[in-house]
Amino acid sequence: MNDNRPTARPTERAVLATTATGHAPTVADVLALPVLAAGQPQVVTGVTHLDRPVRWVHITELTDPASFLKGGELVLTTGMPLPDDSAGVRRYVDELADVRAAALVIELVRRYHRPPEVLVRACRARGLPLITLAEDVNFLEVTQVVHSLILGSQAEAMRRTQRIHEAFTALTLRGAGAGEVVRAAAEMSGHTVVLENLMHQALICEPSGSTVEEALTGWEQRSRAIPYDEYDEYDESKTDGSGTTDWLVASVEYKGERWGRLAMLPAPADGPAFGPEHLTVLERTAMALTVARLIHPTPWERTAHRNALRDLAGQRHRSPADARARCTALGLPTEDSRYRAILVGLGTSTMDEGALLEAHLSQELRATGTQALVGELAPGRVGVLLALRPGRPWRPVVQRLSDAARAATPQATVTVGSEVTDLHDSARSFREASRVAEATPPGQPLPPDRSFHELSDIGLRRLLYALREDTRIQDYARRRLGHLVDHDIRHGTDLLTTLRHYLDAAGKKTTAARRGGVSRETVYQRLRTIERLLDCDLESGEQRAELHVALTALDVVRFRAAGGHGT
Incomplete structure (x- = not known):
């Protein structure tokens, strides 16, 4: 037949x-x-x-x-x-x-x-x-x-090779970083390109014709199936002349020692097959990365963690599956784990301080065997995403990490978000940690039992402090207390302090008089003046609550105006 x-x-x-x-x-x-x-x-x-x-x-x-x-x-x-x-x-x-x-x-x-x-x-x-x-x-x-x-095809192949060399030479001369170099390799080859370290952790993945999930799912197992001493050069004889192989790989060196490797993955069925020019792209990419590592001193593992954290916190992943595949390839557990975000604010700090703290916290977490991503999310703010096994207490881990951060940077403020069970929801934990940070004034006393702040610490004063830039809060304080403040300024009185003592004493005039160091009659007289100026009834619990909120808002606004150094 x-x-x-x-x-x-x-x-x-x-x-x-x-x-x-x-x-x-x-x-x-x-x-x-x-x-x-x-x-x-x-x-x-x-x-x-x-x-x-x-x-x-x-x-x-x-x-x-x-x-x-x-x-x-x-x-x-x-x-x-x-x-x-x-x-x-x-x-x-x-x-x-x-x-x-x-x-x-x-x-x-x-x-x-x-x-x-x-x-x-x-x-x-x-x-x-x-x-x-x-x-x-x-x-x-x-x-x-x-x-x-x-x-004709051979001549065109030579021209393409020349263009590849010129492109990577230009990248090297202008000091392109690792991410840009790998991205260029993926674009020129039409194949997904992945940079991994010796631990088979995928630090950079530039997909082409596929998703991050497709490229990185089961990455470590797939990568370990190709030994590091096997250089998978393009060779049609390996593939029955079809022009495709499983992977193309090339070693990446740093200061003369092998640091990791590049992997170019097969294209989808309708994508371009491997050819000699793909090996040229891979070799030139490896050379450009070696130079980039010398130019940019920040370890690529740290950069990979930093980028992954920023994408998680900003929910910039294409899909939850992509996020899980990427983090798994970096060594973070994505199954049967609980996640919690931590932010370390450094106040006014230099870029070097942030990088040093980033490295210090990474070392501390490795010493305790805690799986986490660590990276500087913004100048003066380092983020940590803990991945803890169910049942493992989180407070001792955070306490040790907070102590390490404050020991390295005494002015550091550590805030914590709530626990999430899905990696994709870690953005919510980061938002909560950020809200706690926004509600924590400089010099805010620490809770008696720990060296970090969490959501339950936010009371009225700290909530208003977080909202201090909102003009509605400022306008509310002005409308409720403006006449009283103006009177004190024009007449040299201190009725605002008397009101504070009265409200803090929950409406007890004797306690307010003792706190102000004046007689009860003086307090009565001042309170009547306050009621007239503010057109209020201080015997009303509701109005006292409103004035207390306004007075607290005035304090935090004045704190902001004073540069955070007092009221």
Whole structure:
């Protein structure tokens, strides 16, 4: 039974466009050329191997043509030299398959009018494409046309290689960082490119034609399947001439020692196959990264953590699955874990202080065996995302981390968000930690039992402090207390202090008098004046509560106006 079927026939212009990309024409490309299409080619066997590249065309009437081949040739014959015996035919096919000939094309005009069944069986057994021509074809013209295409593709490949070298030279000269270099590699190659360290943690992933989830799911296991001492160079002989391999990898060095490696992943089914230019891109990427590591002193692991944290806090991932795949590839547990965000505010600090604290906290977490991402989220603010096993108490971990932060930077303020069970929800924990930080004035006393602040610490004063920039809060304080403040300024009185003592004493006039160091009659007189100026009833619990809020708001606004140094 034959696999006879007509070949696809794209126009010659389409074939030329394919070879103009720098790739050698395939068997399918060659069969579609008018010079061969005129012979009415039929694919008898090997239809799934028509994507093999054609390196050369070889016309032969020898019984042992394989001795003159190097692989990748399209073999043209009239069929005259084929042996008469079955063993000879099988040997003829075996020799062509062993040298990896691209395909065997036999003209059914002179000796045969249909291909011998033994030839068909032999080609099918070895996966060698067998194509028959029903009409006479000028083999010399075929070689001229195909060879011109091949030479053109080789010239274009050289031009592409030159452009690759120029692009990476430009990146190196302007001091591009690792992320930009890997991004350029993905764009130039059309393949996903991943930078990993020696621990098989994926630090940078630039997907092309796929998602981060598809690229990084099961990353460590997949990466460890390719030993570091195996350099997976492009080699068509590995892949039956299809031009694809599992991965292309290249080592990345730092100060003469291997630091990690790059991996270029296979493209989706409709994407570009690996070719020699992809290996060039990978090699130049590795060289550019070596230079980038020397120029940019920040360790890439820290940069990877920092970028992952910023994307989690800002919910900038394409999907929750992408977030989980990325963090898993960085070594953070994403299954059966609880997450909690911590922010360390440094106040006024330099970039070096933030980087030093980042490194110090990372070391502290490693010493306790705590899985976490650590990174500077903004100048003067370092973020930590803890990943804790269910049942493990979080307070001792945060307390130790807070103590370490304050020991390294005494002015540091540590705030904590609530626990979340889904990594994607960690943005909520970061928002809560940020709100606690916004509600924590400089110099705010610490709770008696810990050195960090959490949501439960936010009372009225700290809530209003967090809202101090809101003009509605400022306007409320002005409307309720403005006349009283103006009176004190014009007459040199201190009725505002008397009101404070009265409100703090929950309306007890005797306690207010004792606190103010005045008599009860003086307090009575001042309170009546306050009621007249503010048009209020101080015996009303509701109005006392309103005035207490206004007075607290005035305190925090004055705190802001004084630069945070007092009221």
